[in-house]
Amino acid sequence: MLLLGALVGCSERDEAATTAMPRHVPLTVGIVAMAEGDLIAARDAMIGATARPYHGAVRLLTLTASERGSSLTEVSEDGSRRPITSFEGRELRAEATLAAFGRALAERPADRTAVIFWGHGRGWRGFGGRKEGYRLIDGSFEQALRALQRGLGRKIDMLGFDACLMGSWEVAEIAAPYASVLVASPELVPERGWPIDRALESLARAPAKSAADLAERFVTPFADAGRRYVSLSAIDLEAVPEVERAASELARAAVAQDLPLDPAWLEGVLRYRDQGAVDLGELSAAIARSAPSPSLRERASALGDAARRARVARSCRGRHCDALGLSIHGVHALGDGGYADPRARWNRDPAWAGWVAQTRRSVSSLPQTSRSTPPYALVSPQPKDPRSHP
Structure with missing residues (x-):
């Protein structure tokens, strides 16, 4: 029963x-x-x-x-x-x-x-x-x-x-001590759920x-x-510490090598409807492909491998169905005013906070036209959904 x-x-x-x-x-x-x-x-x-x-x-x-x-x-x-x-x-x-x-x-x-x-x-x-x-x-x-x-x-x-938008890395980190598996969507959820x-x-x-x-x-x-794009993933919360370590090592390597995040690295990365959120798996893969430093590429690959091991299952229709299905806000989301939120991933991890600061300094030196393009600008407004965040 x-x-x-x-x-x-x-x-x-x-x-x-x-x-x-x-x-x-x-x-x-x-x-x-x-x-x-x-x-x-x-x-x-x-x-x-x-x-x-x-x-x-x-x-x-x-x-x-x-x-x-x-x-x-x-x-x-x-x-x-x-x-x-x-x-x-x-x-x-x-x-x-x-x-x-x-x-x-x-x-x-x-x-x-x-x-x-x-x-x-x-x-x-x-x-x-x-x-x-x-x-x-x-x-x-x-x-x-x-x-x-x-x-x-x-x-x-x-x-x-x-509910909408709850499939985020921040939610997974907070939930890890209290549950074994997280099931959530990084996207909007239909009203009927x-x-x-x-x-x-x-x-x-x-x-x-x-x-x-x-x-x-x-x-x-x-x-x-x-009827449109939907995404739902199950994440093994027991694997969260491994992903945390890999993410911190990636950020520390970037700071040590003075390599702020380059917008060109994120070309084609899946962006979710929540402003500034991208797929953690695709973010890792993009850095592994495009970063100029071999050691940074290696650490990005390690983060992607850890993230894939954490995924238990995914249901998807519409686009990017090979993505992890777990979103992250971070150095790519500098146009999102939430970067100062203490609950955000980069502010709970000193390494990511350092990468954010480094990338922000780099962005401030760019021409205005460069700063207005992704990932530094807000994602374009999306159609309102009855279950979107208030």
């Missing part, structure tokens, strides 16, 4: 009610769907689509939010919804709410646990709705994951973001054999989720 727990559009509340211990099942999944305004209808449609019997193999928990608070319900094996408890008067972003939800999932024991956040995504800048009370992750991403893990009592097997019901049907027929297998069941059907 598969156990699905869903935390949907939340406000902070009290403890989850204790119920009789259900029987052990292969999987617990929690969906954190934060919705207000334009996403409420899409959220409700998602909840309705996932509330199915799944041949008695899925137990679904939903935590839905309103202006008054949140209520926790369970979808029974026959597909009906049964209220469990409500959390009155708090916002979702309080750690107590997420810890309580983690305990509710833990009370329904399973071999594996997945948590999926649903709503507006903003990459490293945050996650959540436009209203303050619906912002779960806005400078407090790590605290939120820590609270969930504390309530659950162990690491989350799969952390997913059914992932085909979660299809993944659950697959898992109901054959339980996941590993965290990677679990993630792949959600990733595989995503290519059909939108």
